[in-house]
Amino acid sequence: MKHMIIDGTTVEFENARNVLEVARQNGFDIPNLCYCENLSIYGGCRMCVVENDRGKIEAACTMVPKDGMEIKTNSAKLWKHRKLITEMLLASHRVECTTCDQSGICKLQEYANRFGIHKVRFDNVYSQEPIDKTSPSIVRDPSKCILCAKCVRMCAEVQNISAIDICNRGRESYVSCGFGQSMIDTNCVGCGQCAAVCPTGALTVKNEVDKMWNMIFDPSKKTMVQIAPAVRVGIGEEFGIPATQNAIGKIVTALKRMGVDYVFDTSLTADLTIVEESNEFLNKVKTGQKLPLFTSCCPGWIKHIEKTYPEIMPQVSTCGSPMEMFGAILRKQYKDEPFYSVAVMPCSAKKMEAARPELEKDGERLIDLVITSQELIRMIKSAGLDFASLPDTEPDQPLDMYTGGGVIFAVTGGVTEAVIRRVLGTTTDEEVATVAECGVRGLDGIKAFEVTAGDLTIRIAVANGLGNADKLVAKIRNKEEQFDFVEVMACPNGCIGGGGQPPAANARKVERFSGIFNADDENALKNCDQNTELKYVYDLLDGREHELLHIHYADHARTPEP
Numbered sequence: 001m002k003h004m005i006i007d008g009t010t011v012e013f014e015n016a017r018n019v020l021e022v023a024r025q026n027g028f029d030i031p032n033l034c035y036c037e038n039l040s041i042y043g044g045c046r047m048c049v050v051e052n053d054r055g056k057i058e059a060a061c062t063m064v065p066k067d068g069m070e071i072k073t074n075s076a077k078l079w080k081h082r083k084l085i086t087e088m089l090l091a092s093h094r095v096e097c098t099t100c101d102q103s104g105i106c107k108l109q110e111y112a113n114r115f116g117i118h119k120v121r122f123d124n125v126y127s128q129e130p131i132d133k134t135s136p137s138i139v140r141d142p143s144k145c146i147l148c149a150k151c152v153r154m155c156a157e158v159q160n161i162s163a164i165d166i167c168n169r170g171r172e173s174y175v176s177c178g179f180g181q182s183m184i185d186t187n188c189v190g191c192g193q194c195a196a197v198c199p200t201g202a203l204t205v206k207n208e209v210d211k212m213w214n215m216i217f218d219p220s221k222k223t224m225v226q227i228a229p230a231v232r233v234g235i236g237e238e239f240g241i242p243a244t245q246n247a248i249g250k251i252v253t254a255l256k257r258m259g260v261d262y263v264f265d266t267s268l269t270a271d272l273t274i275v276e277e278s279n280e281f282l283n284k285v286k287t288g289q290k291l292p293l294f295t296s297c298c299p300g301w302i303k304h305i306e307k308t309y310p311e312i313m314p315q316v317s318t319c320g321s322p323m324e325m326f327g328a329i330l331r332k333q334y335k336d337e338p339f340y341s342v343a344v345m346p347c348s349a350k351k352m353e354a355a356r357p358e359l360e361k362d363g364e365r366l367i368d369l370v371i372t373s374q375e376l377i378r379m380i381k382s383a384g385l386d387f388a389s390l391p392d393t394e395p396d397q398p399l400d401m402y403t404g405g406g407v408i409f410a411v412t413g414g415v416t417e418a419v420i421r422r423v424l425g426t427t428t429d430e431e432v433a434t435v436a437e438c439g440v441r442g443l444d445g446i447k448a449f450e451v452t453a454g455d456l457t458i459r460i461a462v463a464n465g466l467g468n469a470d471k472l473v474a475k476i477r478n479k480e481e482q483f484d485f486v487e488v489m490a491c492p493n494g495c496i497g498g499g500g501q502p503p504a505a506n507a508r509k510v511e512r513f514s515g516i517f518n519a520d521d522e523n524a525l526k527n528c529d530q531n532t533e534l535k536y537v538y539d540l541l542d543g544r545e546h547e548l549l550h551i552h553y554a555d556h557a558r559t560p561e562p
Contacts, residue, residue, distance in 0.1 A: 192499015249392025
């Protein structure tokens with residue numbers, strides 16, 4: 001263990017990659033805009049400067065910590081420097097804080113308040129490049145970009161997409177899709193991870209809160225809302241509720257008080273997905289069809305396959321996502337009642353999925369609107385609800401039953417674990433604990449393991465984050481690895497880290513992971529075969545389950561805006 005002195009306090013550190021990390025780990029808040037612990041070090045914003053014992057100023061993110069090092073994080077020189085940097089950034093940023101989607105969570109706004117900046121002395125020279133709204137999921141506003149390059153690094157280093165990059169050099173630099181392209185023209189999959197790391201609102205998930213309010217206030221139609229499993233461990237954080245606590249009951253109450261007519265939990269159709277997907281997998285095994293079977297519930301992954309690996313599409317499950325399946329069921333259950341079908345999702349790519357032509361059945365859109373966890377948070381605040389004090393309310397009947405196997409869809413490996421539970425007939429807590437030890441759980445980027453069911457040994461891989469998915473697909477294509485079943489989630493850590501969730505540091509993602517399995521523990525039912533309401537669902541579908549619950553993807557590399 002090594003030691004360094006920060007603002008006169010001796011702190012210990014070990015294996016820290018920079019001084020900024022040492023300071024953060026010991027409770028020193030050094031301002032920064034371009035740093036992210038999951039990305040390469042950029043050192044571009046210069047907000048994280050510290051002063052060494054010789055009075056020299058250095059960026060803490062690029063400064064290697066050494067035993068005996070002494071630094072200051074707060075001095076007159078640093079205060080003046082940071083205030084000047086913030087003022088210069090404001091001069092190159094279109095300031096419209098009262099109407100900006102990022103207001104209240106914008107880091108630049110936070111630092112302007114922190115350093116007491118009430119007037120910018122420099123001329124405003126923000127980018128005049130037009131706002132790009134072509135993507136169904138993401139809005140890019142160049143006038144708010146401060147060139148921190150977080151989005152560029154996230155898209156390239158973690159997701160391996162590189163849909164955006166820094167163009168030109170020096171004062172002429174700007175972030176763009178390149179060659180005059182819009183977001184819709186690139187290989188963007190709508191995952192929203194760029195927006196999740198953007199500190200200023202230059203990239204945001206498309207805000208459709210007004211559409212949602214209009215639906216609620218429309219007296220001619222009912223409003224029906226389904227809530228994805230991951231939402232229950234994302235929203236509460238914004239209202240002081242730990243991510244380890246299941247907030248689904250309060251979410252139902254909040255929606256009801258805002259005027260929503262019916263509220264359901266998408267975990268029901270997660271159970272339904274497992275029935276359909278495991279049947280599909282076992283049929284492929286029995287008939288000797290080409291494996292692995294790739295999961296299909298993640299729209300970012302589906303879009304990535306279409307754009308990058310179209311040749312493996314025949315190996316992708318034909319099962320629609322749980323969101324799609326619930327939309328199909330609602331259209332059957334309430335066929336004589338005009339209504340809006342709305343989904344609350346942790347995922348920005350679900351907006352893109354809802355707009356796909358395949359999600360139209362019998363001449364009707366299955367999903368009229370997708371709002372994210374962040375958008376629902378805005379609505380709760382707008383409605384003036386004290387979320388933490390709300391009582392719990394159960395989802396509406398029928399279609400209210402679900403198992404823990406449906407809830408765990410929210411985390412990486414959850415779909416696979418739910419399939420394993422069904423294949424093995426897992427129903428007790430002891431059996432669930434045994435399944436959990438097979439290698440399926442955890443937040444590793446790629447997991448590989450085997451499960452034996454009778455005479456059948458199943459080789460399984462689980463990947464989260466598209467960069468990891470690409471590595472896994474490369475090994476499969478090069479025949480370095482062979483698998484029977486592969487689960488992929490486009491977002492790091494699965495849906496709990498979706499682009500529509502409140503941005504979370506690593507510690508909060510671990511808490512969300514635990515929160516999902518806490519919700520699983522609370523549910524007495526563990527296996528989708530224990531969900532007796534699925535019989536009601538199949539009766540409702542009246543023999544059309546393959547037609548209504550499955551999707552055969554065509555070539556839709558360019559999804560139109562809804």
